[in-house]
Amino acid sequence: MKTLLILFVVIFSNRGHCTESQDQVLSIVPKTQEQVDIVKNVSTRYETVLWQPVSPHYIKEESQVHLFVTANSSKTVKDLLQKHSITHKVSLANVNELIEMQTRINSTDPRASSTFYHKYHRLEEIYDWINRTSQDNPSVVKVILIGSSFEKRPLYVLKLSLNNMPNKKAMWIDCGIHAREWISPAFCLWFVRYSLSYYQQHQDITNILNSMDVYVLPVMNPDGYHYTWTKNRMWRKNRSISDTSSCVGVDLNRNFDANWCTQGASPEPCSEIYCGAFPESEPESQAVADFLRSHKDSVQLYFSIHSYSQLLLFPYSCYLDEIENHRELSEMAKEAAEKIQKNYKNTYKHGAGAKAIYLAPGGSDDWAYIHGIKYSFTFELQDRGQYGFLLPPFLISKACNEALTAVKSIALRVVEKT
Numbered sequence: 001m002k003t004l005l006i007l008f009v010v011i012f013s014n015r016g017h018c019t020e021s022q023d024q025v026l027s028i029v030p031k032t033q034e035q036v037d038i039v040k041n042v043s044t045r046y047e048t049v050l051w052q053p054v055s056p057h058y059i060k061e062e063s064q065v066h067l068f069v070t071a072n073s074s075k076t077v078k079d080l081l082q083k084h085s086i087t088h089k090v091s092l093a094n095v096n097e098l099i100e101m102q103t104r105i106n107s108t109d110p111r112a113s114s115t116f117y118h119k120y121h122r123l124e125e126i127y128d129w130i131n132r133t134s135q136d137n138p139s140v141v142k143v144i145l146i147g148s149s150f151e152k153r154p155l156y157v158l159k160l161s162l163n164n165m166p167n168k169k170a171m172w173i174d175c176g177i178h179a180r181e182w183i184s185p186a187f188c189l190w191f192v193r194y195s196l197s198y199y200q201q202h203q204d205i206t207n208i209l210n211s212m213d214v215y216v217l218p219v220m221n222p223d224g225y226h227y228t229w230t231k232n233r234m235w236r237k238n239r240s241i242s243d244t245s246s247c248v249g250v251d252l253n254r255n256f257d258a259n260w261c262t263q264g265a266s267p268e269p270c271s272e273i274y275c276g277a278f279p280e281s282e283p284e285s286q287a288v289a290d291f292l293r294s295h296k297d298s299v300q301l302y303f304s305i306h307s308y309s310q311l312l313l314f315p316y317s318c319y320l321d322e323i324e325n326h327r328e329l330s331e332m333a334k335e336a337a338e339k340i341q342k343n344y345k346n347t348y349k350h351g352a353g354a355k356a357i358y359l360a361p362g363g364s365d366d367w368a369y370i371h372g373i374k375y376s377f378t379f380e381l382q383d384r385g386q387y388g389f390l391l392p393p394f395l396i397s398k399a400c401n402e403a404l405t406a407v408k409s410i411a412l413r414v415v416e417k418t
């Protein structure tokens, strides 16, 4: 019995430490051009997925690379880095454990449970939630089908209309453009719950919802999101099949008609930043663009929610030029970042996308701006790489509350102006 117990303890305690058998994320800093080339090479071979930057093209000297490596290839990759004296450390040793934490099924009834919003949910659960939310709030929540995905999944928008003043303006929030950024759909759900719970309770959200309807698209890329739950947690793009390549998927945030497929996007179907065959070639981006075109007169404010990096971005990402109302948006983003800092002691940078991170044409925020929505923002939520896309459920509330603070702060300013 005693030996059995010892054996058990040894096996059990080994599980946590035996990280060599787990997928990992490496944090790498190349110091010379030669090292940059090696890291680029490594990231395109072996079983790896680049987390940061999004494409090997952006890897540069003295800047951090976050690279996911499978258990299979981790030794080979590390040996290679070692051999070329490239600085690196394991930033996440227990990827499989973290994925398990994010996907653990809960037996509690999601209907009643307030912990529902502190968890990540599979696509089917999100569809159920959409249904339930509209059924439970029939006078204020409408479901609008704006199109369907490449694999024919419905794209539902929730319209929150908390009071029926005539000629109301509107804001739009989309989540889940990029499949692996799970905190993003979680935010859309969080936002809807908050709006429905605190209207007439809290001043700010009440003021906002008195003057604006809100359109919320909780999952813009349902095929990709489903794929991250079932096949590959690290998937980014949608799941459309190309005529010319066996590589799957278009980066929906490079597929909009905003200086489309120029520097910062790729015409190569195998790239993570593939722009697609032509602007709005993808049913998901087309559905969003069509909807916004047909609501041109009411939608004044656009938000797109991503992760990770902690950034509050505004146009342009597709040009280096400043937009005409740069100062105004910069002020709004700055104020929002300051409120996050004050309330949550967490730092968010703000700026025009192209300057703050990189040129990234074909994005939804730039398209919305060019199309006439003069207040247009992309948020990159928590964190800055500690967990990256694998942000544990216990951090959902803080991440969402920070983003909510920023959305409210900016929306209030827009309400005041009009």
Ligand code: ARG
Residues within 6 Å of the ligand: 054, 253, 306, 313, 317, 318, 353, 359, 360, 361, 362, 363, 364, 365, 366, 378
């Ligand atoms: N990380 C986001 C992306 O690469 C940034 C989005 C900023 N906006 C943009 N239009 N690129 O898609």
Ligand code: ZN
Residues within 6 Å of the ligand: 177, 178, 181, 306, 307
């Ligand atoms: Zn993203």
